[in-house]
Amino acid sequence: MKHTISVLLQNKPGVLSRVTGLFSGRGFNIESLSVAETMEKGVSSLTLVTGGDDNIIEQITKQLHKLIDVIKVTDISETDNVEREMALIRVKAESTTRAEVLRIADIFRARVVDVSPRSYALEITGTNDKIKAVTELLKPIGIQEIIRTGTIAMTRASKKP
Amino acid sequence: MKMTGTQAFMQCLEEENVETIFGFPGGAVIDLYDTIHQQDKIHHVLVRHEQAAVHAADAYARVSGKVGVALVTSGPGATNAVTGIATAYLDSIPVVVFSGQVPTALIGNDAFQEVDIVGITRPCTKHNYLVKEAKDLVPTIREAFHVARSGRPGPVLVDLPKDVMASIIDFPVKTPVKMRTYKPTYTPHPGQIEKACKAILAGKRPVLYIGGGVILGNAHEELTDFARKLGIPVTMTLMGLGGFPGTDPLSMGMLGMHGTYFANMAVAKCDVLIAVGARFDDRVTGKIDAFAPHAKIIHVDIDPTSISKNVEVDIPIVAGCKEAMTQMNKWVDSREIDLEAERTKLAPWHDQIKDWKAKHPLGYVDETDIIKPQFVIQKLHELTQGEAIVTTEVGQHQMWAAQFYHFNHPRTLITSGGLGTMGYGFPAAIGAQMAAPDRMVIDIAGDGSMQMNIQEFATAMQERLPVKIALLNNNYLGMVRQWQELFYDKRYSATPMEVQPDFVKVAEAYGAVGLRATKPSEVVPVIKEALSTKTLVLMDFVISREEGVFPMVPAGKATTDMLLV
Numbered sequence A: 001m002k003h004t005i006s007v008l009l010q011n012k013p014g015v016l017s018r019v020t021g022l023f024s025g026r027g028f029n030i031e032s033l034s035v036a037e038t039m040e041k042g043v044s045s046l047t048l049v050t051g052g053d054d055n056i057i058e059q060i061t062k063q064l065h066k067l068i069d070v071i072k073v074t075d076i077s078e079t080d081n082v083e084r085e086m087a088l089i090r091v092k093a094e095s096t097t098r099a100e101v102l103r104i105a106d107i108f109r110a111r112v113v114d115v116s117p118r119s120y121a122l123e124i125t126g127t128n129d130k131i132k133a134v135t136e137l138l139k140p141i142g143i144q145e146i147i148r149t150g151t152i153a154m155t156r157a158s159k160k161p
Numbered sequence B: 001m002k003m004t005g006t007q008a009f010m011q012c013l014e015e016e017n018v019e020t021i022f023g024f025p026g027g028a029v030i031d032l033y034d035t036i037h038q039q040d041k042i043h044h045v046l047v048r049h050e051q052a053a054v055h056a057a058d059a060y061a062r063v064s065g066k067v068g069v070a071l072v073t074s075g076p077g078a079t080n081a082v083t084g085i086a087t088a089y090l091d092s093i094p095v096v097v098f099s100g101q102v103p104t105a106l107i108g109n110d111a112f113q114e115v116d117i118v119g120i121t122r123p124c125t126k127h128n129y130l131v132k133e134a135k136d137l138v139p140t141i142r143e144a145f146h147v148a149r150s151g152r153p154g155p156v157l158v159d160l161p162k163d164v165m166a167s168i169i170d171f172p173v174k175t176p177v178k179m180r181t182y183k184p185t186y187t188p189h190p191g192q193i194e195k196a197c198k199a200i201l202a203g204k205r206p207v208l209y210i211g212g213g214v215i216l217g218n219a220h221e222e223l224t225d226f227a228r229k230l231g232i233p234v235t236m237t238l239m240g241l242g243g244f245p246g247t248d249p250l251s252m253g254m255l256g257m258h259g260t261y262f263a264n265m266a267v268a269k270c271d272v273l274i275a276v277g278a279r280f281d282d283r284v285t286g287k288i289d290a291f292a293p294h295a296k297i298i299h300v301d302i303d304p305t306s307i308s309k310n311v312e313v314d315i316p317i318v319a320g321c322k323e324a325m326t327q328m329n330k331w332v333d334s335r336e337i338d339l340e341a342e343r344t345k346l347a348p349w350h351d352q353i354k355d356w357k358a359k360h361p362l363g364y365v366d367e368t369d370i371i372k373p374q375f376v377i378q379k380l381h382e383l384t385q386g387e388a389i390v391t392t393e394v395g396q397h398q399m400w401a402a403q404f405y406h407f408n409h410p411r412t413l414i415t416s417g418g419l420g421t422m423g424y425g426f427p428a429a430i431g432a433q434m435a436a437p438d439r440m441v442i443d444i445a446g447d448g449s450m451q452m453n454i455q456e457f458a459t460a461m462q463e464r465l466p467v468k469i470a471l472l473n474n475n476y477l478g479m480v481r482q483w484q485e486l487f488y489d490k491r492y493s494a495t496p497m498e499v500q501p502d503f504v505k506v507a508e509a510y511g512a513v514g515l516r517a518t519k520p521s522e523v524v525p526v527i528k529e530a531l532s533t534k535t536l537v538l539m540d541f542v543i544s545r546e547e548g549v550f551p552m553v554p555a556g557k558a559t560t561d562m563l564l565v
Ligand SMILES: Cc1ncc(C[n+]2csc(CCOP(=O)(O)OP(=O)(O)O)c2C)c(N)n1
Pocket: B393, B394, B395, B396, B397, B398, B420, B421, B422, B423, B445, B446, B447, B448, B449, B450, B472, B474, B476, B477, B478, B479, B480
């Protein structure tokens, strides 16, 4: 099962290698990883997507928590959440397929961020599934390049007043 | 107060009540050594190899309960220390290792004797630091000691660039270390304590399975009290030996790969297993699904990652062993429990264990003309009244020491359990003797391991340490040979030690005393002479070469599948 884990950590030198070293050293895998600063100075947030059975996920969260620089670990998949990824896709767009590419972009609310006579570059955000769906549709037309971010995620606020 | 970084360093050590450090100098720490030279509060022990400095600091910590300190230079000094650090890491020993580093301006330039020791030791330290700015020096050292000794202890490395140590700083006033992200849990959850106690009382076949956490957490008294009160049989891991008196009628000795028949049988058949400060290591559990298959499992550990890592636990208690055992004793004491009746209830279980013990006691086949290693350990035990501090190297001799020197007190078996580091025992004996100058300290050694840190004779002689070495000399890398005998059709690949020094002469070359026993009748006189000699003595016991360690659970087999004597 896929799990999205959110980690708040102190932004000290080497902290990222403590996290990735933990994963490689213990044989856990990382499917995607994204790190950025938070509003608080010196604190970063890291979102990582990993897989494994319940025991493995339990070990991962505990081991992350054990790192001295880690402030908080949340398994976001356990909660109601919003997950997003972004992809930049350069797709072949010749006279016969230009309209088709734009139509697909429109359906998925992707933006055209670069245009050339033979290609379009699209920017698309959404869940991992949505990005997969777009790439599947664009593949037959001809994807020339694709750059993706890792997943970022946030727990939804309580709906109770 | 203004002072140099090196002076601040010494002041920090004083704050932490450090009396002894183990180290080896070099260019990157030459300023530090200059400062060490100008004071007399902290004693520096000059080792002959940096690995030994860390092992000695580690053993100093194991014996004294304080934090051990080692100091090494940059580059090769630091890399030589890595085995020592990993050894301390796997056994959760509080050690702070200070390494010199090239000046900050040169870091990353492949400067002379530069290595990224913080990167290298990241996976084998509890935490580590590179001090990049002079103002961080003192707070970092304070934090390092705090992290090393608290929670689940472990080694911490602090990398000290040369320019940082040479700079002038304002020594900050000491305030308690506060860390936002690190707050170990010591106090157990009362609900879990109650659940655990009820499960224990409901059991008909309970077993206490205790590990190094009991010793590190100073919980032996509370644990012994609990076991005796309810009459629960106790088995120890290698690291747990001494956490409960080995000669107590409730003691079943060690469990696991070379554990006793009755301890392994008792764990296999128990209905409640109370694990305290132990971590279900593969050398203990054997085949995991056959480990305590019928038992409700209670697990007390200060480290949440240890719980349910290898074996699914029914009642987890995240707490210090001392705090948890105190609360469990309190729970039992505060209820009107007829303890006599509780103990009587377990009589059939004790009878069963007695039967197992009678069927396959711990033993060996005695011979008249050749020295049996087990006999040597028994005699060592007898002639020291079981009161020595025993360090060991790694191999068969280590297991015989664990089996036949019935440890009655915590902090008296000093051995590399987790990493199994050959060459640990001799420098460890040096560290142990520094921590306990008035105790008898014996390194039970093998001929292979002895040669891995043999240079430390010089250190021990320089410090005038009366350490005793009992070398069980089988002229083999015996433990590996035993596996080859049992599982590789006796193909003794690279295990016979074809060239061997004359260990007696080696001892003498360093100015120590060397004694040799080749016949059983010589064992007791040699031990007696060694014990009454006030200097370093090596006893070379020429033992039966192909003796095996039994019982033995082949790797990956169920612990009930034991090869017996
Ligand atoms: C540094 C290191 N290298 C290799 C090993 C693997 N090993 C485990 S026991 C052993 C043999 C030890 O021989 P010796 O010290 O003579 O002890 P014996 O088993 O003969 O009592 C070896 C090579 C180890 N534990 N540590």
